[in-house]
Amino acid sequence: MLLNSFKVQCLNYYILSGVLLLWAGGTFPGKAQALPAVDSAKAAAVPRPFIFGAYAQGAAIISHAPAVSHLVASHPTGLELNVQRQTTGAAPWHSWYKYPKVGLALVYYDYHNPILGRSYAASVYMSKALLRTTRHDLSFRLGTGLAYFPEHYDLYTNRKNRFIGTPLNATLQMRLEYDVALTDHLGLLLALALNHYSSGATAYPNYGINLPTLLVGVNYYQARLAPTATKLGPLPADVGHNFINLSTSLGYKQRSGGDPAHYLVNSVTLAGGRRLNRKSNVLIGLEGFYDRSLLASLRDTARSTDNQPDVKKAGGFIGHELLFGRLAMVTHLGFYFYSPYKSSTVYYERIGLKYQFTSLLFGAIDLKVHRSVADVVEFKAGVRL
Numbered sequence: 001m002l003l004n005s006f007k008v009q010c011l012n013y014y015i016l017s018g019v020l021l022l023w024a025g026g027t028f029p030g031k032a033q034a035l036p037a038v039d040s041a042k043a044a045a046v047p048r049p050f051i052f053g054a055y056a057q058g059a060a061i062i063s064h065a066p067a068v069s070h071l072v073a074s075h076p077t078g079l080e081l082n083v084q085r086q087t088t089g090a091a092p093w094h095s096w097y098k099y100p101k102v103g104l105a106l107v108y109y110d111y112h113n114p115i116l117g118r119s120y121a122a123s124v125y126m127s128k129a130l131l132r133t134t135r136h137d138l139s140f141r142l143g144t145g146l147a148y149f150p151e152h153y154d155l156y157t158n159r160k161n162r163f164i165g166t167p168l169n170a171t172l173q174m175r176l177e178y179d180v181a182l183t184d185h186l187g188l189l190l191a192l193a194l195n196h197y198s199s200g201a202t203a204y205p206n207y208g209i210n211l212p213t214l215l216v217g218v219n220y221y222q223a224r225l226a227p228t229a230t231k232l233g234p235l236p237a238d239v240g241h242n243f244i245n246l247s248t249s250l251g252y253k254q255r256s257g258g259d260p261a262h263y264l265v266n267s268v269t270l271a272g273g274r275r276l277n278r279k280s281n282v283l284i285g286l287e288g289f290y291d292r293s294l295l296a297s298l299r300d301t302a303r304s305t306d307n308q309p310d311v312k313k314a315g316g317f318i319g320h321e322l323l324f325g326r327l328a329m330v331t332h333l334g335f336y337f338y339s340p341y342k343s344s345t346v347y348y349e350r351i352g353l354k355y356q357f358t359s360l361l362f363g364a365i366d367l368k369v370h371r372s373v374a375d376v377v378e379f380k381a382g383v384r385l
Contacts (some may be wrong), residue, residue, distance in 0.1 A: 035172060049225070055080045055217030059109070067162045068221040069114060076211060078109035084127065093325040094168055095232050096278045101127040104134040105143065106154060107171075107195070109211070115161050116209075117151030119197065124228070126324075132227045134181070143177040144353070147197050155204055165254070166203035170377070172196045172369070184359045187224075191215040192261040198368050201253045208374070238275050245271040245283070247382025249366070253375070255293040263293035265376045271319070281328070283322035289313040291376070294343050315337035323355065328346065328354040330366065352378070360384060 018109030056079060063072040084103025087094040094100075107121040125143025132138075144281055152164045176195035185188065193215060198208030251265040271285025294311035317334030332350035364380040 001146050004098070004129075011380040022238050031297065040235075051084045051086070051222070052220045053080070053082045053084070053189065053214045053217060055082075055191070057109075057193075057213050057215045058148040059195070059211040059213040061111075062212065064210060065162075067209050068206070068207050071113065071162070071163060074112040074116075076109045076111045078107065078192065080105055080215065080217070082106070082307075084125075085366075091325050092233050092236070092321065097126075097128060097324070100129065100325065101139070103127065105145075107147075115151065115158060117149065119147050119149050119199075121145055121147035123171055123173060125173065127177065129227075134224075136181075137177075137179040137187075139179075141177055141193075142175070143171075143173045143175075147361055153203075162205045162295035163207050163209040164197065164199070165205045166199045169197045169199050175201075181224060184224065187221060189215070189217045189219055198374055200223070201374040202377060203254045203281050206374055216252045232278075236275070236278060239277060240275065242272065242274050244385040245273060245285070245362075245382055246385065247271075247362075247364070247380050249375040249378040249380040251368075251378045253291075253293055253377075255296055259296070261296070263291070263296065265289070265291045265293070265378070267378065269380075269382070271317075273321075281323065281326050282330075283319040283321065284317070285319070286314070286316050289315070291343075294341055297343065298341060311341045311343075312338075314346070319350075326356045328356070330354050330364065332366075344375070348375070350378075352380075354380075356384065373380035 021335050031172035032059055034195045036037070057077065058079070059076040061072040061074070061076065063069045086101050087099050089095055090252060096188045103125050104123060105121075107119075107123065107124050108296040109119045111119070123143040123145025125141050127139045127141040130138045147169045149164045149169060150165055150166050151158060151161065153159065153161045173193060173195045175191050177189060177191040179187045179189045191214070193211075193213040195213055196208060197211075197212040199206050199381050249265075249267045249269070252262045253265055254262055255262070267287055267289045269285055271283045271287075273281050273283040275281050290312050292311075298308055298311060313336050315334045315336040315338075317332045319330065319332040321328040321330050330350065330352045333347070335347045347370075347371045349372075350366045351369075352364050354360070354362055354364035356362045362382055362384055363379075364382075366378040366380060368375045368378060
């Protein structure tokens with residue numbers, strides 16, 4: 001059973017990495033996709049018109065655990081307002097991804113259930129064209145942000161809400177969008193999306209809510225730019241070079257819904273990497289973890305304080321970084337080779353965002369999970385050598 005679960009987790013990791021890579025680089029062959037590449041001096045003169053969108057949305061709730069099955073009878077509805085801009089080549093990575101759109105969205109859901117109430121979210125996103133012509137735009141969008149749930153789990157007033165354990169949550173979204181021009185400035189949008197909300201184990205319960213969603217709406221274009229062939233600039237100077245990352249992280253988590261305390265979680269990581277091409281770094285590394293919530297769990301379950309197992313863990317991982325200039329989307333698959341206190345699976349995943357502030361210093365926000373269940377949100381700082 002454990003081996004089968006591990007295989008499924010590996011498959012999930014590689015599927016996720018494959019989706020990200022296909023999204024980053026994939027287009028339908030033989031179609032004009034984007035704007036021509038220009039140097040940074042010329043890019044300032046290229047217009048970057050705004051696009052304003054308003055969409056109605058209808059959703060279902062996925063019943064992914066028995067503990068939340070009583071909450072999936074309703075069908076949430078909502079509204080999204082967004083603003084986005086077309087990249088034009090002001091940064092080299094614009095052309096690597098065939099000139100995506102970047103935007104900010106405000107998303108509202110009414111769950112039509114007094115236990116769940118409503119949610120309000122703000123997210124940043126990037127929309128990558130799969131097919132673009134003068135009148136048609138088929139694209140795939142990835143976004144992340146924060147969401148506020150006024151109605152969340154409370155031991156005394158709302159204990160049936162097993163989806164959401166805290167008012168403030170992270171949100172992730174994937175969306176396939178099709179826009180067809182109705183006029184020179186107005187477009188009709190149809191979309192299929194998956195929205196996810198979760199506290200990332202900062203509070204329990206932490207089942208999270210998954211919403212497959214249908215959207216219909218309109219986009220207003222200040223100007224609809226005509227697509228032309230993409231021209232890539234020269235390779236970045238560090239392609240083919242190796243590097244070392246040394247970092248430490250800090251997180252906090254709640255152990256269970258019955259324990260209101262929050263516990264610190266620390267890690268240290270040493271990784272070696274190589275830049276393969278414009279878009280990808282690969283990494284392999286070692287790391288150690290100290291989760292203080294495991295000490296509390298151990299005290300609750302141990303019959304004696306003598307000869308208690310060490311709650312510290314050590315692991316190794318392989319990873320990938322999808323590059324957008326200084327920003328990178330990080331995915332890791334790791335396994336523990338030192339774990340005397342058996343509190344979780346022997347493997348873990350991590351997905352996050354990393355930003356290279358200087359050639360030496362970087363920061364990151366990661367979500368670490370065990371068997372698709374959030375373990376902790378990590379705030380990381382490190383150096384690249």
